[in-house]
Amino acid sequence: MKPIAILILATAALCSAQLTDDSRPASSNVMGAQYPRLHADLRATFRLKAPDAQKVRVDLAGTVFDMKKEADGYWVGTTAPLVPGFHYYSLNVDGVAVNDPGSETFYGYNRESSGIEVPEAGVDFYLPQNVPHGELRERWYYSRLTEAWRRAMVYTPPGYDSVAARYPVLYLQHGAGENERGWGNQGHVAFIMDNLLAVGKSKPMLIVMDRGYASKPGEAAPASGGPRSTTFEEVVMKELIPTIDATYRTLSDRDHRAMAGLSMGGGQALQITMKHLDQFAYIGAFSGVGGMGGAAFDARTAFDGAMADTSAFNQRVRLLWLGIGTAEPERMMNSVKAFKDGLAKAGIKHVYFESPGTAHEWQTWRRDLAQFAPLLFR
Amino acid sequence: MKPIAILILATAALCSAQLTDDSRPASSNVMGAQYPRLHADLRATFRLKAPDAQKVRVDLAGTVFDMKKEADGYWVGTTAPLVPGFHYYSLNVDGVAVNDPGSETFYGYNRESSGIEVPEAGVDFYLPQNVPHGELRERWYYSRLTEAWRRAMVYTPPGYDSVAARYPVLYLQHGAGENERGWGNQGHVAFIMDNLLAVGKSKPMLIVMDRGYASKPGEAAPASGGPRSTTFEEVVMKELIPTIDATYRTLSDRDHRAMAGLSMGGGQALQITMKHLDQFAYIGAFSGVGGMGGAAFDARTAFDGAMADTSAFNQRVRLLWLGIGTAEPERMMNSVKAFKDGLAKAGIKHVYFESPGTAHEWQTWRRDLAQFAPLLFR
Numbered sequence: 001m002k003p004i005a006i007l008i009l010a011t012a013a014l015c016s017a018q019l020t021d022d023s024r025p026a027s028s029n030v031m032g033a034q035y036p037r038l039h040a041d042l043r044a045t046f047r048l049k050a051p052d053a054q055k056v057r058v059d060l061a062g063t064v065f066d067m068k069k070e071a072d073g074y075w076v077g078t079t080a081p082l083v084p085g086f087h088y089y090s091l092n093v094d095g096v097a098v099n100d101p102g103s104e105t106f107y108g109y110n111r112e113s114s115g116i117e118v119p120e121a122g123v124d125f126y127l128p129q130n131v132p133h134g135e136l137r138e139r140w141y142y143s144r145l146t147e148a149w150r151r152a153m154v155y156t157p158p159g160y161d162s163v164a165a166r167y168p169v170l171y172l173q174h175g176a177g178e179n180e181r182g183w184g185n186q187g188h189v190a191f192i193m194d195n196l197l198a199v200g201k202s203k204p205m206l207i208v209m210d211r212g213y214a215s216k217p218g219e220a221a222p223a224s225g226g227p228r229s230t231t232f233e234e235v236v237m238k239e240l241i242p243t244i245d246a247t248y249r250t251l252s253d254r255d256h257r258a259m260a261g262l263s264m265g266g267g268q269a270l271q272i273t274m275k276h277l278d279q280f281a282y283i284g285a286f287s288g289v290g291g292m293g294g295a296a297f298d299a300r301t302a303f304d305g306a307m308a309d310t311s312a313f314n315q316r317v318r319l320l321w322l323g324i325g326t327a328e329p330e331r332m333m334n335s336v337k338a339f340k341d342g343l344a345k346a347g348i349k350h351v352y353f354e355s356p357g358t359a360h361e362w363q364t365w366r367r368d369l370a371q372f373a374p375l376l377f378r
Numbered sequence: 379m380k381p382i383a384i385l386i387l388a389t390a391a392l393c394s395a396q397l398t399d400d401s402r403p404a405s406s407n408v409m410g411a412q413y414p415r416l417h418a419d420l421r422a423t424f425r426l427k428a429p430d431a432q433k434v435r436v437d438l439a440g441t442v443f444d445m446k447k448e449a450d451g452y453w454v455g456t457t458a459p460l461v462p463g464f465h466y467y468s469l470n471v472d473g474v475a476v477n478d479p480g481s482e483t484f485y486g487y488n489r490e491s492s493g494i495e496v497p498e499a500g501v502d503f504y505l506p507q508n509v510p511h512g513e514l515r516e517r518w519y520y521s522r523l524t525e526a527w528r529r530a531m532v533y534t535p536p537g538y539d540s541v542a543a544r545y546p547v548l549y550l551q552h553g554a555g556e557n558e559r560g561w562g563n564q565g566h567v568a569f570i571m572d573n574l575l576a577v578g579k580s581k582p583m584l585i586v587m588d589r590g591y592a593s594k595p596g597e598a599a600p601a602s603g604g605p606r607s608t609t610f611e612e613v614v615m616k617e618l619i620p621t622i623d624a625t626y627r628t629l630s631d632r633d634h635r636a637m638a639g640l641s642m643g644g645g646q647a648l649q650i651t652m653k654h655l656d657q658f659a660y661i662g663a664f665s666g667v668g669g670m671g672g673a674a675f676d677a678r679t680a681f682d683g684a685m686a687d688t689s690a691f692n693q694r695v696r697l698l699w700l701g702i703g704t705a706e707p708e709r710m711m712n713s714v715k716a717f718k719d720g721l722a723k724a725g726i727k728h729v730y731f732e733s734p735g736t737a738h739e740w741q742t743w744r745r746d747l748a749q750f751a752p753l754l755f756r
Contacts, residue, residue, distance in 0.1 A: 030489055031557065031591060032599050052432075052473035095430035098476035105483040105490040111408055112483040112490065128518055128527045138514040138568070140506055149506045161539065161626070179409070190516070213409060221410050248539070 026103075028086070028117040033102035036116055042081040044116060048091055048100065049074050057092040060116075061361065064092070083327070084120030085363025086186050088113045106186050110177040115186065124195075126188040126366045131198035132158035136190050141243045145234055146214050152240060153180050154248070155190055155207040157197055166249045168256035168377040169206045171236065172369075173265025175288070180211040186362045192369055203377045205258075208244050210236070212265055233272050237279070258376050260284025260321070262365045267291065274303035277316060282376050284321040285336075286368040287328060287360055293335030299346035310347045320348065321372050325355040325364035332360060351375065404481075406464070406495040411480035414494055420459040422494060426469055426478065427452050435470040438494075439739065442470070461705070462498030463741025464564050466491045484564050488555045493564065502573075504566040504744045509576035510536030514562050519621045523612055524592050530618060531558050532626070533568050533585040535575055544627045546634035546755040547584045549614065550747075551643025553666070558589040564740045570747050581755045583636075586622050588614070590643055611650050615657070636754050638662025638699070640743045645669065652681035655694060660754050662699040663714075664746040665706060665738055671713030677724035688725045698728040699750050703742035705735055729753065 022040040025033060035047040046058050051073030058065045058077060067077035088108045090097040099105060103114035134157045143150050157167070172189070174182035183189040189207060196202035214232040215221050245252040257280050261269040267290020273280040292302060299307045307313045320343070324336040343350045353371050358364040400418040403411060413425040424436050429451030436443045436455060445455035466486045468475040477483060481492035512535045521528050535545070550567070552560035561567040567585060574580035592610040593599050623630040635658050639647040645668020651658040670680060677685045685691045698721070702714040721728045731749050736742040 030485070031589075032488065048474070050472070050474045054430075054472070093474050093476065094428070094432070094472050096426070096428045096471050096476070097479075098471065098474070099483075099490065101475075101489040103490075105477075107408070110410065111479040112477065112481075128520075130520060133518050136516040138562075140511050140568075142506075142508060184516075190518075211409075 026116050027119070028104050028106075028115050029102050030104055035102045036100065038116075038118060039078075042084065042118055043078050044082055044118070045076065045078040046091065046100065047074055047076045047102075048093075050093055053093050055092075055094060058089060059092055059097060060089045061087050061359075067091075082116075082118045083358065083361075083363070084118045084123070085358060085361055085366075086115055086117050087361060088115050090114055104185075107179045107181055108177055108186070120363070125370050126192050126195075128191050129195055129198070131194050133194050134158045134160065134190055134197075136184050139243070139247065141239065143214070143235055143239050145216060145231065145239060147217050150211065150214075150235070150240075151180055152208055152210040152244070153184055154209075154244070155184075155193060156248070157204040157206070158194065159204070160206075160249075164249070165204075166251045167204055167206050168251050168258070169208055169244060169248075170282075170373070170376060171208050171210070171240075171257070171259040171269075173212045173259075173261030173268050174209070175261075175263035175265055179213075180209050183207075183209045187366055187369065189369065192366060193373065196370065196373055202373045205373075205377060206244070206248055206250060208240070210240055212261070212268055232268065233275070236272055237276060241279070254279050254281045255318070256281075256377060258282030258284070258319075260286065260369075260372060261288070262286040262368070263288040263360065264290075270303070274306040277306060277313075281317060282319045282321075283317060284319070284323075284368070284372045285339075286323045286365050286372075287325065287332060287336065289322070289336055289339040291335075293337070293339035293342075295338065297338050297342040299342045299348050302342075307343075307346065307348055314347075314349045317349075318378075319375050320350040321353070321375065322350060323353040323355065323364070323368040323371070325358035325360065327357055327359040328364070329360060404494050405497070406482050406484075406493050407480050408482055413480045414478065416494075416496060417456075420462065420496055421456050422460055422496070423454065423456040424469065424478065425452055425454045425480075426471075428471055431471050433470075433472060436467060437470055437475060438467045439465050439737075445469075460494075460496045461735065461737065461739075461741070462496045462501070463736060463739055463744075464493055464495050465739060466493050468492055482563075485557045485559055486555055486564070498741070503748050504570050504573075506569050507573055507576070509572050511572050512536045512538065512568055512575075514568050517621070517625065519617065521592070521613055521617050523594060523609065523617060525595050528589065528592075528613070528618075529558055530586055530588040530622070531562055532587075532622070533562075533571060534626070535582040535584070536572065537582070538584075538627075542627070543582075544629045545582055545584050546629050546636070547586060547622060547626075548660075548751070548754060549586050549588070549618075549635070549637040549647075551590045551637075551639030551646050552587070553639075553641035553643055557591075558587050561585075561587045565744055565747065567747065570744060571751065574748065574751055580751045583751075583755060584622070584626055584628060586618070588618055590639070590646055610646065611653070614650060615654060619657070632657050632659045633696070634659075634755060636660030636662070636697075638664065638747075638750060639666070640664040640746070641666040641738065642668075648681070652684040655684060655691075659695060660697045660699075661695060662697070662701075662746070662750045663717075664701045664743050664750075665703065665710060665714065667700070667714055667717040669713070671715070671717035671720075673716065675716050675720040677720045677726050680720075685721075685724065685726055692725075692727045695727075696756075697753050698726065699731070699753065700728060701731040701733065701742070701746040701749070703733040703736035703738065705737040706742070707738060710738060 056075040067075040105112035106115040266285030266288030434453040445453040483490035484493040644663030644666030
């Protein structure tokens with residue numbers, strides 16, 4: 001990966017918008033929408049018609065910019081240069097956070113949010129290219145445990161339909177407030193894998209993305225910040241994996257099964273795999289270790305002693321992979337680093353990756369996947 | 379199909395909301411959202427937190443209801459009983475049409491809109507059932523004509539991966555302001571087909587849903603109301619069909635290829651198939667005939683004389699299918715009926731279906747598909 005210029009998301013007030021020739025609609029816009037627009041220097045201009053509103057602002061993943069009303073009833077504002085990658089945002093109209101009609105929607109913050117894709121110069125590993133393309137498939141299945149229909153998204157590699165081969169499977173989870181579409185829509189999982197496969201950097205595999213929430217009838221709905229119960233784990237082990245193995249041409253032994261996730265999903269991946277090491281040989285936690293990091297983290301006792309026998313664990317688990325973005329909040333950075341340090345102290349083999357300049361956002365996780373996937377099933 | 383009670387979408391002001399035990403969150407809500415709620419009598423209650431807003435309303439496909447501010451800063455309102463089916467809606471906050479954070483989003487009106495699913499008593503042909511399920515797949519392909527990546531959604535029937543068979547293909551288009559996800563998300567195309575197939579009512583087929591808009595570099599963007607150019611037709615004939623036939627196990631002769639669409643897509647299906655009768659044998663137009671209806675419609679001269687030789691056309695085209703909802707606007711109803719009358723007058727064989735009590739909405743088109751698909755490829 002090339003070095004990345006770190007651009008600061010300025011907290012300054014919006015500059016007066018003066019559209020220049022170099023601006024173009026964001027690639028995350030709906031068809032034909034002229035706003036938001038991105039400038040060559042990665043400033044973004046937002047625009048909303050709201051002649052009767054008292055105050056309109058842009059909220060870009062927590063950083064708020066005021067917008068200015070123009071004579072025609074449109075509110076307009078331009079940000080400072082943005083960090084490359086995908087950012088959730090909302091427009092705030094008289095105190096209500098609303099979607100920008102110009103943006104596609106992306107499920108985050110427990111709702112369908114607006115999002116803006118800021119291009120990264122010279123970087124195309126997550127963009128569609130002239131290579132063979134796999135598919136992202138909707139797989140519906142009935143969960144007896146939760147008495148509800150569930151939808152898993154399944155990436156199948158190019159050629160899946162024309163070759164009789166069986167494939168290993170990566171189970172890949174989203175973060176809190178997101179859902180099974182996150183890795184496809186925000187993460188560009190299919191393009192990342194297509195591009196890796198085209199240059200032989202990754203083994204062909206299926207990637208299964210389910211919703212990281214599940215509750216049984218009568219059970220309290222899962223909190224958005226994390227599962228309160230083991231129901232999601234039960235769904236994965238007793239329903240999802242059997243459904244996938246029965247439906248697709250998988251290699252269904254532990255040596256051909258991985259689980260990873262981001263943020264809350266990283267914690268889920270660790271909890272589930274450590275409890276079922278007879279079922280998984282590859283583990284990834286992107287920007288999240290499920291509250292396991294911190295001063296008290298002791299690898300020898302964590303996860304009910306799953307890592308207590310260092311040498312056995314190192315032999316059994318083919319990959320334990322951790323990632324964090326260097327611009328993530330200190331709390332998250334510290335938690336992942338403490339976890340990593342605890343592994344090192346106990347002699348547990350692991351891979352640690354820092355994504356330069358990116359925050360607790362999808363650009364970090366896209367890079368994580370592009371680093372992690374090539375190490376799987378080797 | 380059972381007779382359907384026609385419930386009128388009242389234009390009256392909202393009643394004061396008094397939630398009773400019988401209400402439940404709409405199935406179209408995002409996970410955990412308690413509003414909007416549907417009552418047993420199909421009234422819907424909407425709720426939005428907007429303490430600083432001056433006025434909040436619900437706009438249900440053009441029918442506007444005022445909401446009332448409560449002491450806690452929430453605006454609440456309950457409608458009269460709604461017609462069963464799927465309705466786009468928006469909340470209007472101080473003059474700005476915004477999404478309801480409680481709703482999933484559905485691409486319509488050229489943006490990601492809120493939508494509410496109103497159940498129809500005793501009707502489940504478009505709901506997930508305990509039957510084998512096919513898949514809805516994302517198929518990306520590069521269009522040289524438009525110099526852009528396009529995404530087609532492809533329904534594959536249950537068993538596609540395990541049987542070496544080849545399948546006929548239905549090309550199925552959305553309406554104006556919608557996109558390639560409409561038939562999947564709003565139309566429930568996969569559930570409808572799964573259910574038909576489970577009882578042997580339909581032949582297994584692939585269904586390909588592409589975006590009904592296309593423009594070449596430098597060409598004006600297509601109007602939302604319909605294509606200004608033949609670029610979409612060119613994409614279908616020169617790029618989409620060859621891509622599908624090269625990628626999937628299709629039967630690629632005209633006897634195994636159909637095209638249909640709704641509203642604007644109905645017009646596109648007629649225009650494209652009539653011009654390429656050597657490529658299509660089955661044609662469907664749901665709630666739209668592309669402006670071809672009306673007093674001046676003469677089947678003998680329409681479509682550059684494609685139907686001029688009645689007997690040859692009747693032999694060549696295995697199905698020409700028209701549908702309309704009885705609650706559609708008079709203009710649309712008249713246009714489709716005039717088209718049908720013109721066909722009858724010229725002796726052109728066709729099937730005509732009226733969906734009882736439904737408007738220019740997805741419930742009409744779901745029923746259309748459930749009537750149309752069983753007649754294909756016989």
